[in-house]
Amino acid sequence: GPAAVTPGWEVRVSDPRRERRRRALLLLLLLSVPLAFVLGLWWGERQTQAEQAEVQAQLTRLAEQEQELELLRQRLAVVDSSEKVTQQAMEQNRRTIKLLEEQIFKQQQDLAFYKGVLAPASRREGLRIRAFELQATDAPRRFRYKLLLSRVGTGDEPLQGQLRVTIEGRQGGKDVSLELSALSDEVGEAAIPFSFKHFQSFPEAGRFAELELPEGFEPRQVKVRAEVKGDKPLDRTFEWIDEE
Numbered sequence: 001g002p003a004a005v006t007p008g009w010e011v012r013v014s015d016p017r018r019e020r021r022r023r024a025l026l027l028l029l030l031l032s033v034p035l036a037f038v039l040g041l042w043w044g045e046r047q048t049q050a051e052q053a054e055v056q057a058q059l060t061r062l063a064e065q066e067q068e069l070e071l072l073r074q075r076l077a078v079v080d081s082s083e084k085v086t087q088q089a090m091e092q093n094r095r096t097i098k099l100l101e102e103q104i105f106k107q108q109q110d111l112a113f114y115k116g117v118l119a120p121a122s123r124r125e126g127l128r129i130r131a132f133e134l135q136a137t138d139a140p141r142r143f144r145y146k147l148l149l150s151r152v153g154t155g156d157e158p159l160q161g162q163l164r165v166t167i168e169g170r171q172g173g174k175d176v177s178l179e180l181s182a183l184s185d186e187v188g189e190a191a192i193p194f195s196f197k198h199f200q201s202f203p204e205a206g207r208f209a210e211l212e213l214p215e216g217f218e219p220r221q222v223k224v225r226a227e228v229k230g231d232k233p234l235d236r237t238f239e240w241i242d243e244e
Helices: 016-080 085-120
Strands: 127-138 142-152 159-171 176-177 190-195 199-202 209-212 216-226 236-239
Touching: 016 085, 085 142, 085 209, 127 159, 142 159, 142 190, 190 199, 190 216
Parallel strands: none
Antiparallel strands: 127 142, 142 199, 142 209, 159 176, 159 190, 159 216, 216 236
8 A cells, every 4th residue: 555654754765866966066166166266367367468469569560660661761862862763753652651650650659558558557657758759861950850759557638738849059159959949840839739648749640840950050969848737847858869
């Protein structure tokens, strides 16, 4: 007949396979917490490595483009001094140089952004006067120049302020300081306004402007002062290029 069940007792059928599955699930749950932590650290490290790899790739592309640009400039100098090359070829070289200068400027912008993002927290954030580039021309007192600014940090608000650039030297046996605005048609006033987030050049788009020194003036250095809105002024001095 049917088995009698004593009141107050419950009959359970023990299943060893179900017990093993339950213990396995419990073990997997316990292991998932430290595993998730390790995976988080690994992913963060991969992201940092990816950003650093992007910076290195930007540097490599920038170096290649600057080398190509320098070769084209040398070629253009040869073209300018040769009467056998047509005007059309000269204009083509100039267009190519302009395009490369714009590409390099874009690379410099990207690189400045990545460097600002990856800069150590211990470094002071804010404006950097990166370079005042000078190139001699065929005219003894005429030079090409370009000023580069960048920013360290990830702020969304643009840096605003103005630049004052002076050429220090000697004339008539005396120390003389000349404003860039008095030497270059590209500069209308002594104070050059700026507003940017990550990278800025003057003139814009990585081009070069020209300046002409007065007769008898012996340049020695270039002084750049950046007056940043809401911050103290930043100064940097660049030695004049050696023409020999």
